[in-house]
Amino acid sequence: MTAAIEIHHLHKSFGALAVLRGVDFAIAAGEVVCVIGPSGSGKSTLLRCVNLLEQPTSGRVFVGGVDITDPDVDIDRVRQGIGMVFQQFNLFPHLNVLKNLTVAQQRVLKRGEAESIRVARENLARVGLADKELSYPAQLSGGQQQRVAIARALAMGPELMLFDEPTSALDPELVGDVLHVMRTLADDGMTMMVVTHEMGFAREVADRVVFMDGGTVVEEGPPHQLLGNPQHARTRSFLARLIHPNATDGDAA
Numbered sequence: 001m002t003a004a005i006e007i008h009h010l011h012k013s014f015g016a017l018a019v020l021r022g023v024d025f026a027i028a029a030g031e032v033v034c035v036i037g038p039s040g041s042g043k044s045t046l047l048r049c050v051n052l053l054e055q056p057t058s059g060r061v062f063v064g065g066v067d068i069t070d071p072d073v074d075i076d077r078v079r080q081g082i083g084m085v086f087q088q089f090n091l092f093p094h095l096n097v098l099k100n101l102t103v104a105q106q107r108v109l110k111r112g113e114a115e116s117i118r119v120a121r122e123n124l125a126r127v128g129l130a131d132k133e134l135s136y137p138a139q140l141s142g143g144q145q146q147r148v149a150i151a152r153a154l155a156m157g158p159e160l161m162l163f164d165e166p167t168s169a170l171d172p173e174l175v176g177d178v179l180h181v182m183r184t185l186a187d188d189g190m191t192m193m194v195v196t197h198e199m200g201f202a203r204e205v206a207d208r209v210v211f212m213d214g215g216t217v218v219e220e221g222p223p224h225q226l227l228g229n230p231q232h233a234r235t236r237s238f239l240a241r242l243i244h245p246n247a248t249d250g251d252a253a
Contacts, residue, residue: 003062004029004160004191005050010059012045012215019045021215023059029159032192034202034223037212038238043195044164046212050193051075051082051162064159080108083153083161087169089145091137097124097148098133101155109156116155123151127181143174147181154185161185163194199242203227211235 005027012020020042027033035043048054049061052068052075060069068078091100101120105111111119124130127147137145146166153161163182167175179201186192186205196202202209203223210220211230219232230236 003027004031004064005193006060006062007046007049008060008062010046010049010061011057012042012049012054013057019215020049020056020059023212023215023217025210025217027191027193029191030189031207032186032190032194032205033208033210034194034196034206035210035212036196036199036202036238037218041212042215043212047162047164047193047195051079051084053084080156081159083150083156083158085146085149085153085161085163085166087165089137089142089149089169091145091148091152093137096134096136097129097140100137100148101152104152105155119155119157120151123154124148126154126184127151128177141174142170143177146170146178150178150181150185160191160193163192163196165195165197167196167198199227199239211238213238 003026005025007023007025010020010023011018023046035046037043045054049056050063056069060067062068063078064081066073066078068075095103098117098120101123102116105116105119106113121130121133124133127150129144129147129151132140132144140148167178170178175198179198182201183205206223208220209223209226211218211226213234219226219230219235226235227239230239
């Protein structure tokens with residue numbers, strides 16, 4: 001299979017703090033990979049290095065075969081093929097939903113107004129919000145805003161979607177609608193890298209689950225294997241603490 005993402009010996013430090021310590025990682029085209037691990041393990045930093053929102057300290061990152069760590073790369077062109085969905089929704093509060101979906105199409109992709117509106121409406125329908133195009137972000141629930149953010153990313157026609165804990169800012173009862181949209185994207189064959197704490201989603205949707213800790217990939221494998229029968233003691237400890245939050249590492253291991 002063609003590699004959508006290839007990461008080779010990636011390091012990232014913030015001053016004296018080493019956040020990524022030699023990560024090697026790849027995602028095939030059409031694959032859904034969920035990245036899990038404790039806070040501070042480097043998950044989000046790894047994700048942000050994939051579109052150079054964070055500049056790696058060393059190592060190489062390839063997206064669709066293009067070395068985005070090459071100083072001469074046209075990163076803006078590469079980013080046009082990457083959709084990014086953050087914890088916070090990052091919608092333009094002064095624009096209605098339809099305008100939120102059309103402005104980048106028109107300014108970045110140079111689409112005409114009629115075409116950008118058509119694409120926007122198609123993607124609002126994909127996320128179940130066709131009736132909200134004239135609403136403003138403040139009039140929507142958190143879950144609806146996140147679905148608008150997903151639709152906005154999809155409207156740019158990405159080949160790869162990156163999700164940075166997309167449900168972590170949502171009330172629990174709003175999480176399901178967002179995860180349903182993401183399941184649909186997976187079923188449609190979208191390549192997805194998802195940093196998440198939603199173990200049920202990872203178990204159901206991911207082709208592969210990657211467990212990170214201390215800035216390294218500790219273990220990876222199919223969901224039934226990594227979540228059901230982890231081989232590394234640190235993975236077992238992390239998963240046990242999700243079930244028994246008050247357990248110590250010694251208890252969980």
